[in-house]
Amino acid sequence: MPALWIFIAVLVLAVLGFVLGRQRALAMVDGDSRHLHSLPNYYGFHVGIWALVPALLVLAVWLIVQPMLIDTSVQSMIPDTSYATDGELSLVMSDVRRVADGLDLAVERGALTVEEAATLDTGATDVRALLGNVGVAIGSDVQPEVLEAAQAYRASTATGNMARTVIVLLLALAGLGWALRRTAPNFRARNSVEKATLGLLIAAASIAILTTLGIVLSLIFNTIEFFKLYPASEFFFGTTWAPSFGGGSELGILPLFWGTFYISLIALAVAVPIGLFAAVYLSEYAGPKVRAVAKPMLEVLAGIPTIVYGLFALVTVGPMLVNVFGNEGALGLGWMSGGTAVMTAGLVMGIMLIPFVSSLSDDIINSVPQAMRDGSLGLGATKSETLKQVVLPAALPGIVGAVLLAASRAIGETMIVVMGAGAAARLSLNPFEAMTTVTAKIVSQLTGDADFASPEALVAFALGMTLFVITLGLNIFALYIVRKYREQYE
Missing domain, CATH: 1.10.3720.10 (MetI-like)
Incomplete structure (x- = not known):
């Protein structure tokens, strides 16, 4: 399931949790909110937050970590003879991702079956022409090792996406159920919601600070690498x-x-x-x-x-x-x-x-x-x-x-x-x-x-x-x- 659909599903569960939490709190006091510690909406927000926030955090981390792990795994399949520098390896990996996207597009349009995409061989098929027919431009002929890496990349991505869907949705359901069980007339829902809101505000401020720090550190590290290759005196005082x-x-x-x-x-x-x-x-x-x-x-x-x-x-x-x-x-x-x-x-x-x-x-x-x-x-x-x-x-x-x-x-x-x-x-x-x-x-x-x-x-x-x-x-x-x-x- 695409990440956008997962987000929408989690959001729907959060809204459902809000309604169920509010109704459960009112039902436990026979509709008289004066016997509740907090206003009914706070009980609903408490359930909605637990259904939404943990699942979205896991989704965000998954979206960042999964491509990194898959790239590391697939890079090991590229022979050392296919590249001389890290820059050439980056170009090869770009071709791998383009071929993997092209295979997915070919399956979607019916040009290939799922089994054919997984077992495609450059010796029997002009992969470049096939991908061109579905609208994916490849600058040169697809080498066998690139096609093999693309197939592994595609399979790993599909497995990771399936696991991501299951885990995120299960986590949202688990958070919804756990928060519903905690709902009781004497439960301090307002305090819990305010603490969660404070945590979200701190997280938002931290993200802004960490993003700025990441930008500065990326500049510093790459600048250091540049001055290892080029003299600083010529850079700062050169006139050409x-x-x-x-x-x-x-x-x-x-x-x-x-x-x-x-x-x-x-x-x-x-x-x-x-x-x-x-x-x-x-x-x-x-x-x-x-x-x-x-x-x-x-x-x-x-x-x-x-x-x-x-x-x-x-x-x-x-x-x-x-x-x-x-x-x-x-x-x-x-x-x-x-x-x-x-x-x-x-x-x-x-x-x-x-x-x-x-x-x-x-x-x-x-x-x-x-x-x-x-x-x-x-x-x-x-x-x-x-x-x-x-x-x-x-x-x-x-x-x-x-x-x-x-x-x-x-x-x-x-x-x-x-x-x-x-x-x-x-x-x-x-x-x-x-x-x-x-x-x-x-x-x-x-x-x-x-x-x-x-x-x-x-x-x-x-x-x-x-x-x-x-x-x-x-x-x-x-x-x-x-x-x-x-x-x-x-």
Whole structure:
């Protein structure tokens, strides 16, 4: 049974347990809930939780562990002569999984029987053609050892799925029955439900923390592996980025870091003035009606997907800049030869960051105590003088924090850069040339069937770790400034 169906079945049992638990509690006191320790719903929730939570925990663990165990078992069937590196073994296992999926699909569509799928032989059948007929593309002929491993993978998966279905459903039924037996008028169902709810909340918080820890550790371990294969001095101080999976790569981060910094600088030069002026107008000068319309319209920009901004840069902004600064442009300057350039990505990214800066700055300016404004106006200052000499200086730490948070957002942007800035890694001051960033190269290095034992693939983790440290530092600094500001006025 598929995992989704199992989940639905367990959910139905939990709902059934809620109804049975509530009815049982009321039946034991002849319908008078005053004789129950807890409200009737708590007895129902108690049974439903015991039917749902243990079964779903086992299902989640099973879904994680089963593929790992099956992969380990099937890998032992692949001869050592079929691969030279761990990366090649990973590619072979990908073929094994594709062939196994293709056999399942062939059985479902009637092209093979279950027995034929288990005993299929490459010597008698063109397996590649057979799988192609059912819509599974295989890049090369299926080797006998791959087909044998796929058949074992398919059989192990079927056995594991059957065991998973039986065990999870039995566990849900056992939890339902055990919780029903505990139902009694003096049973503290409310306390039990509240403890279970607290445990679920702690588990949810722990999952978020452990996920973050797992991401960081994966970056650290793979970065360490990269620096075992490639010198750290050449990575951090090299001025050439020229990866080559055939060997002889030059993986200097400085051109990528310069492109990231240059595009982010242009984006902030666009977003900070416009966003700050918009925040000042909305918080200090706009009336309630104007603010009620203008602020939501401005924040609509934050809801646009970045891929749409990338298309806007590629289709609209880039050609527009070429028409102005290109060889045949309105100014005839010849500065820009193509639509992909630092200026293209920077302008569009700046537009994307405007609501980020304006919303944060607006909230910070509004949090300045009204008494400070009233005191300044009472001393004879005009509204503009009050804004310049009282409100903005008081809000400056928070505004700086908003700008730093916007900078960290700009540094981590990918789609706008990929579609608007180009892919050239170079050190140049010309904003009308194509450049690239760290995030864009992380995408390109991990695209396709990369050999994760090579420095050309592992460099993506080193790039990600470097970017993570930079953005983490900016975020910590920004949060420190914002927190210090809040402590001053709260």
